[in-house]
Amino acid sequence: MxxxxxxxxxxxxxxxxxxxxxxxxxxxxxxxxxEVNFLKRRDAGRGLVAFVDIADENYxxxxxxxxxxxxxxxxxxxxxxDGSVIKNVEVFRRVYExxxxxxxxxxxxxxxxxxxxxxxYGIWADWRLTLTGRPDLATIIADRNKRxxxxxxxxxxxxx
Numbered sequence: 001m002x003x004x005x006x007x008x009x010x011x012x013x014x015x016x017x018x019x020x021x022x023x024x025x026x027x028x029x030x031x032x033x034x035e036v037n038f039l040k041r042r043d044a045g046r047g048l049v050a051f052v053d054i055a056d057e058n059y060x061x062x063x064x065x066x067x068x069x070x071x072x073x074x075x076x077x078x079x080x081x082d083g084s085v086i087k088n089v090e091v092f093r094r095v096y097e098x099x100x101x102x103x104x105x106x107x108x109x110x111x112x113x114x115x116x117x118x119x120x121y122g123i124w125a126d127w128r129l130t131l132t133g134r135p136d137l138a139t140i141i142a143d144r145n146k147r148x149x150x151x152x153x154x155x156x157x158x159x160x
Contacts, residue, residue, distance in 0.1 A: 019050040020098040022079040023091065024064055024072050027053035029132055042099045049098055057148050069144065073137055075125050089114075089121045 023039070026032045036051060043049050052064055054072040061068045065079035078091040086094060093105040108117045129136060135143075 017050070017081045018047050020048050020081065021091075021094050022050040022052055022064065023095055024052050024054050024067060024077045024079070026073060027055040028134070029128065031128075031132055039095060039099065042101065049095055055144075057144070057151060070137065070141055073140065075122075088125075089118050 023036070025036050027036075039049060040051060053059065054064075054067075054069055059069060065077070065083060065085040067077045067079070067085055071077070075087045076091045077085055077087045078094060079085055080094075089105070089108055093102070093108060096102055096104045107113045124131075129140070134140065
């Protein structure tokens with residue numbers, strides 16, 4: 001999981017994130033990783049986007065807008081610096097805007113195109129696990145919980 005940079009604003013005495021958007025992504029999804037790797041290259045170390053892998057066993061909802069693992073696996077989510085959470089195509093719009101490529105998703109704000117793209121994303125999200133050859137969400141959650149329990153309790157049994 002990447003560390004998140006903050007910079008101090010002494011006038012108000014609070015730490016404000018240096019990132020413009022925190023992208024919660026599934027690091028075990030091959031198609032998601034293609035997009036994330038592309039976005040990381042576009043960010044070029046500027047820290048405009050904080051990339052958070054929800055598949056990391058150390059992922060904690062409390063640090064990421066309260067978005068739990070199961071919810072984050074269902075639809076893409078992001079957290080804004082003010083703590084508000086956005087999801088679905090709006091995440092892509094905001095990430096691309098932060099990276100200076102807002103034109104890529106600009107048409108999705110139009111009245112006719114926006115709802116079509118939102119619907120297509122919903123279909124993709126519903127079928128993402130199947131299309132990428134992964135188990136269903138219930139199985140992924142059960143396997144993750146077993147791994148976390150094993151690592152925190154130190155008692156592991158290998159299933160045959």
